[in-house]
Amino acid sequence: MIARHGGGGVVEDTLAAALTSDGADTAPTGLRERKREQTRRRIIHASRVASLEVGMERLTIDMIARHADISPRSFFNYFPNKEAAIAGVVPGAVEALDQDELDRLPDDIVDAVVAIVVAVLGRHVDRSNGDLRREVFVRFPELLDEFRSLWKALVRSATTSVAEVLSQRGLPAEHSAVVAPALVAMCVVTLRSRLEVGALDTPDISLAAADIADALRLTASVVVGEH
Numbered sequence: 001m002i003a004r005h006g007g008g009g010v011v012e013d014t015l016a017a018a019l020t021s022d023g024a025d026t027a028p029t030g031l032r033e034r035k036r037e038q039t040r041r042r043i044i045h046a047s048r049v050a051s052l053e054v055g056m057e058r059l060t061i062d063m064i065a066r067h068a069d070i071s072p073r074s075f076f077n078y079f080p081n082k083e084a085a086i087a088g089v090v091p092g093a094v095e096a097l098d099q100d101e102l103d104r105l106p107d108d109i110v111d112a113v114v115a116i117v118v119a120v121l122g123r124h125v126d127r128s129n130g131d132l133r134r135e136v137f138v139r140f141p142e143l144l145d146e147f148r149s150l151w152k153a154l155v156r157s158a159t160t161s162v163a164e165v166l167s168q169r170g171l172p173a174e175h176s177a178v179v180a181p182a183l184v185a186m187c188v189v190t191l192r193s194r195l196e197v198g199a200l201d202t203p204d205i206s207l208a209a210a211d212i213a214d215a216l217r218l219t220a221s222v223v224v225g226e227h
Contacts (some may be wrong), residue, residue, distance in 0.1 A: 040078050043068045044126050047085035048136045056086070056140050086136055087146040088126030094153035096120075096160040105165060109183075110213045110220075113162055117187045118209070120158045124150055141195035159184045190215045 046067035051059050059082055065072040079085040097116060105112040124147065125133065137143055147154065163180035167173060191212055 041128055043078055043085050044088040048132050051086050084146045087143040089146055090124045090126055094157045096157045110216050112165055113183045113187050114209050114213050116161045117158045120154055144192055186216055
């Protein structure tokens with residue numbers, strides 16, 4: 001049986017694990033791979049700093065290359081465009097949360113869904129320089145579009161984890177099949193919309209989890225006619 005937890009602190013802990021790690025746990029071991037990873041992170045950092053300085057529209061590949069001390073041609077060995085570099089898209093297999101991660105989720109299902117969605121997305125965002133990363137996503141929420149190629153897999157992974165949580169908490173499988181994708185879709189749209197309108201009180205998405213969850217609850221209550 002899944003462990004039950006309450007309180008916003010568990011949500012913040014779950015999201016913080018996904019969003020504030022320095023990524024050392026996934027560092028490559030070979031010398032060539034380490035050098036490539038260092039260059040990739042240098043490009044990401046340069047892209048984010050430069051984008052905040054001059055804005056997304058004015059930023060060029062030449063500017064990023066200059067900041068990162070690479071050639072403009074080398075940039076394209078790592079990223080297809082400047083937006084992907086700023087977003088810091090991390091390639092790799094998309095996986096659902098494991099049982100240990102599921103056991104740490106809060107009791108409230110809305111809080112749990114928010115934690116799952118952000119955790120899954122967080123695995124494919126470069127996790128170095130956390131404050132800088134959060135700042136660019138809040139200022140440029142359209143960066144989420146850079147995950148479109150991964151989006152189906154990310155949503156499928158999050159949906160699988162939500163369905164597992166619903167099942168372990170007693171919801172029949174036929175209901176989970178309908179409810180899980182709907183909850184994930186609502187969470188994704190809510191996160192994006194809150195970023196776009198600047199409604200979050202903090203650039204730290206992990207600390208804004210309660211705001212996102214409250215927006216989800218309000219949306220659901222309107223749909224069912226409680227407001």
